[in-house]
Amino acid sequence: MNNERHTRVLHAAYRAWMNAAGLRQARLRNKRFTYGDQWGDLVRDHEGRMMTEGELLASQGCESITNNMIRQLVKTIIGRFRSQYIKAEGDDNATLALAKRNNELDELDSRALEEFLISGCCIQRVENWHEPGEDERVRVENVNVNKVFAATMNDTRAWDCELIGQLHDLNIAQLLRRVAGNNPRKAAWVRRLYTDGAESRQADFTTRLGADSQLGTDFWHAPDGKCRAIEVWTLESREVVVCHNRREGSLTVEAASGSHRMKNRPDVTTRWDIATVWHCRWFSPMGDLLAEYDSPWPHGSHPFAIKLYPLIDGEVHAVVEDIIDTQKHVNRMISLLDQVMRSSAKGVLLFPETALPDGWTWEDARRCWSSANGLLPYNPRYSDAKPEQINSNGGNSNAFQMIELQMKMFEEISGVSGALQGKAPTVNSANIYQQQSENANIALSDVYDTFEAFRRQRDRKITRTVNS
Numbered sequence: 001m002n003n004e005r006h007t008r009v010l011h012a013a014y015r016a017w018m019n020a021a022g023l024r025q026a027r028l029r030n031k032r033f034t035y036g037d038q039w040g041d042l043v044r045d046h047e048g049r050m051m052t053e054g055e056l057l058a059s060q061g062c063e064s065i066t067n068n069m070i071r072q073l074v075k076t077i078i079g080r081f082r083s084q085y086i087k088a089e090g091d092d093n094a095t096l097a098l099a100k101r102n103n104e105l106d107e108l109d110s111r112a113l114e115e116f117l118i119s120g121c122c123i124q125r126v127e128n129w130h131e132p133g134e135d136e137r138v139r140v141e142n143v144n145v146n147k148v149f150a151a152t153m154n155d156t157r158a159w160d161c162e163l164i165g166q167l168h169d170l171n172i173a174q175l176l177r178r179v180a181g182n183n184p185r186k187a188a189w190v191r192r193l194y195t196d197g198a199e200s201r202q203a204d205f206t207t208r209l210g211a212d213s214q215l216g217t218d219f220w221h222a223p224d225g226k227c228r229a230i231e232v233w234t235l236e237s238r239e240v241v242v243c244h245n246r247r248e249g250s251l252t253v254e255a256a257s258g259s260h261r262m263k264n265r266p267d268v269t270t271r272w273d274i275a276t277v278w279h280c281r282w283f284s285p286m287g288d289l290l291a292e293y294d295s296p297w298p299h300g301s302h303p304f305a306i307k308l309y310p311l312i313d314g315e316v317h318a319v320v321e322d323i324i325d326t327q328k329h330v331n332r333m334i335s336l337l338d339q340v341m342r343s344s345a346k347g348v349l350l351f352p353e354t355a356l357p358d359g360w361t362w363e364d365a366r367r368c369w370s371s372a373n374g375l376l377p378y379n380p381r382y383s384d385a386k387p388e389q390i391n392s393n394g395g396n397s398n399a400f401q402m403i404e405l406q407m408k409m410f411e412e413i414s415g416v417s418g419a420l421q422g423k424a425p426t427v428n429s430a431n432i433y434q435q436q437s438e439n440a441n442i443a444l445s446d447v448y449d450t451f452e453a454f455r456r457q458r459d460r461k462i463t464r465t466v467n468s
Contacts, residue, residue, distance in 0.1 A: 003289075006281065006283070006289050007209070007287065009232055009234055009281060010209075010230065010232065010281075010283050010287060011209055011211070012151070012163060012232075012234075013149060013163065013165050013230060013232045013283075014209070014211050014216065014219055016149040016150055016151050016152075016163060016165075017149040017216065017219045018216055018219075019152065020149060020150075023119070023121075023145075023316055024145070024146055026119075026316075026318070026321065027118065027119035027120075027121075027145055027146075027318070029041075029324075030118045030119060030318050030320040030321055030324070031118050031119075033070055033320065033324050033327060034070050034071055034074055034117075034118050034320055035071065036066055036068050036071065038066050038068065038327060038328065038331055039052060039053045039054030039057070039064045039066070039331070040052050040053070040054065041053050041328075043056055045059065053328075057335060061339075062335055062336075062338075062339045063335065063338060063339070064331070064335055065331060065334050065335045065338055066331055067330055067331060067334055068327075069323075069327055069330065069407070069410055070320055070323060070324070070327050073323070073410075073414050073416045074114060074117050074118070074320070076416050077113070077117060077319075077416065077444065077447070078110055078113055078114055078117075080441075080444075080448075081109075081110065081113055081448065081451075082106075082110060084448075085448065085452070086106050086109070086110075093463070095138075095462065095463050095466050096459055096462060096463065098137075098466075099137075099138050099140060099462050099466065102137055102138070102139075103138075103139065103140040103141075105140060108124070108140060108141070108142055109455060111142055112124060112142050112451075112454075113451055115142070115145065116307070116309065116318075116319075116447075116451055116454075117318060117319045117320055117447070118318055118320050119145050119316070119318050120308060120309040120310075120316040120317055120318035120319075120321075121145050121306075121307070121308055121309070121316060122142075122306075122307050122451065122454055123142070123143040123145065123148050123304060123305070123306050123307075124140055124141065124142055124143060124304070124305045124458055125139075125140070125141050125143050125166070125303050125304055125305075126138060126139070126140050126303050126304075126305060126458060126461045126462055126465050127139055127297075127303040127465065128296075128297075128465060128466075137466075138462055138465050138466045140458070140462065143166060143304070146218075147166055147167045147168075148164070148165070148166055148167075148304075148306075149164070149165055149166075149167075150163060150164040150165075150306070151163035151164070152314050153308070153311065153314060154311065154313070154314050155311075156308070156310070156311045157453075157457075158306050158307070158308070161235070161306075162234065162235040163232065163233070163234050163235070164233050164302055164304055164306070165230065165231050165232040165233055166231045166304075167219065167228065167229075167230060167231075168228070168229040168230075168231060169222040169223060169226040169227070169228060170226060170227050170229060171225070171226060171227065172191060172194065172227055175190065175194075175227045175229055176190060176191070178229065178282065178291070179229070179282050179290040179291040180291075190284075190290060193284055193286065193288050193290075194227050194284065198286060201286040202220060202285050202286045205285075205286050205287040206220055206285075209287070220285040221285070222285075228284075228285045229282055229283070229284065229290065230282070230283040230284075230285065231280065231281075231282050232280070232281050232282075232283065233278055233279070233280050233295075233302040233304075234278070234279055234281075235276055235277075235278055235279075236276065236277055236278075236279050237274055237275070237276050238255065238256075238274070238275055238276075238277060239255075239256035239272065239273075239274060240253050240254065240255060240256055240272075240273050240274070240275040241253070241254050241255075241256050241270050241271065241272055241273070242270065242271045242272075242273050243268050243269070243270050244268065244269045244270075244271075245267060245268050246267050246268070246269065247267045253273075253275065256272065277294050277295065277300065278294065278295040278300060278301050278302050279292065279293075279294055279295075280292060280293055280294070280295070280302070297464060297465050298464050298465075299460075299461060299464040299465065301461075303461075303465075305454065305457050305458035305461055306454075307450065307451070307453065307454035307457070309447075309450055310450075319414070319447060322413055322414070323410060323413050323414050326406055326409055326410045326413055327410070329406050330403060330406045330407060330410065333402050333403045333406060334403060337400070337403070347389060347390075348389065348390045349369055349387055349388070349389050349390075350387065350388045350389075350390060351365060351378070351387045352378075352385035352386070352387070354379070354385065355378035355379050355380060355385055355386060355387065356378070356379065357377045357378065357379050358379065360377075369387075416443075416444070
């Protein structure tokens with residue numbers, strides 16, 4: 001029965017992973033645009049063939065030009081966070097101050113904010129940790145969104161979370177430290193699981209589970225040289241007995257199955273109840289239960305601090321997502337303007353054939369025309385036609401105005417104005433410029449305040465972890 005329950009838990013974890021496939025795809029696209037790969041969206045050409053926008057533009061003889069404004073926006077927001085929030089923080093209590101120094105939380109939080117802007121998610125892991133020869137301390141680390149799965153949530157505080165977990169890619173020594181502890185017999189058993197026919201066992205298990213789709217291979221497989229372990233935390237209900245020892249004045253909670261001895265004591269009053277507990281299981285990709293335990297920390301929860309934005313109807317939408325279309329339009333306009341300017345006639349010389357002087361070749365005329373202070377004779381004996389140079393100004397179109405409009409729209413949509421970026425003021429009034437800067441901060445206050453709520457949640461988990 002326990003094996004069936006463990007299998008159901010692992011299957012639920014796999015479903016949660018697959019349900020987040022759209023989030024991972026959106027994050028990948030947002031990341032591409034943030035770091036400069038902005039011509040990779042797939043489109044169809046006039047013959048119906050699928051290709052990237054860059055390939056389509058190249059097939060039309062145009063060069064794809066990228067003016068990456070998204071990256072500058074992200075850097076500006078992070079820079080403001082470092083200057084306004086991190087540097088302005090007061091003294092932490094001793095626990096947080098030590099954790100901040102040991103884990104370089106300022107740097108971790110800056111990178112977590114970058115992830116938050118790109119994917120709409122920020123996830124950190126908080127747990128007790130100690131390396132061999134070192135004292136135990138709290139360890140905080142950013143968790144890759146691609147390695148985390150969770151059941152559907154609708155509460156922006158994640159208080160309705162009932163399943164959450166992480167995929168681990170570990171070498172064999174790290175895996176044994178995680179799941180075997182100081183038990184050499186169990187360590188040998190785990191080592192055999194990952195060596196004796198592991199691939200065939202994994203294929204059989206995923207097939208039985210109905211999870212052998214190519215779309216979910218990243219859930220089961222680790223990179224070469226690594227062992228995949230699946231950590232799953234579930235919120236479970238249990239029958240318990242609350243025991244009040246009147247003589248000692250103590251209150252304890254015991255499992256209902258093991259409370260018989262307490263019920264028979266006259267100095268103990270018992271009461272049946274239902275308790276919820278976070279329970280952790282570690283699985284191999286072959287379906288083996290490697291380890292399980294209840295939450296060992298005073299907070300009684302899982303080790304993750306998580307924030308999803310904005311989580312309306314359970315949906316996640318990142319800040320970067322809102323400005324991709326405007327970024328694409330700017331790139332298109334710049335590429336179009338570049339093509340117009342490159343294809344326009346610049347310095348073309350119209351030289352009538354009848355006006356070529358006797359004894360001159362076209363190479364002579366070309367060399368004389370291109371030389372400084374050159375003298376180019378022509379013979380008008382057959383007509384009044386004379387050489388004429390043509391310069392076509394391809395930049396007289398409205399492309400410049402369109403680009404300027406799109407860049408203004410980019411600032412309006414993102415909320416990151418020139419005043420927030422520290423650009424030179426376009427107005428002479430200091431009061432107006434100050435007001436523009438304050439308005440820009442108001443536009444981004446939702447992002448900053450949401451991230452600050454995440455940091456407060458993380459800090460509470462740190463203090464209640466260290467005090468275990």
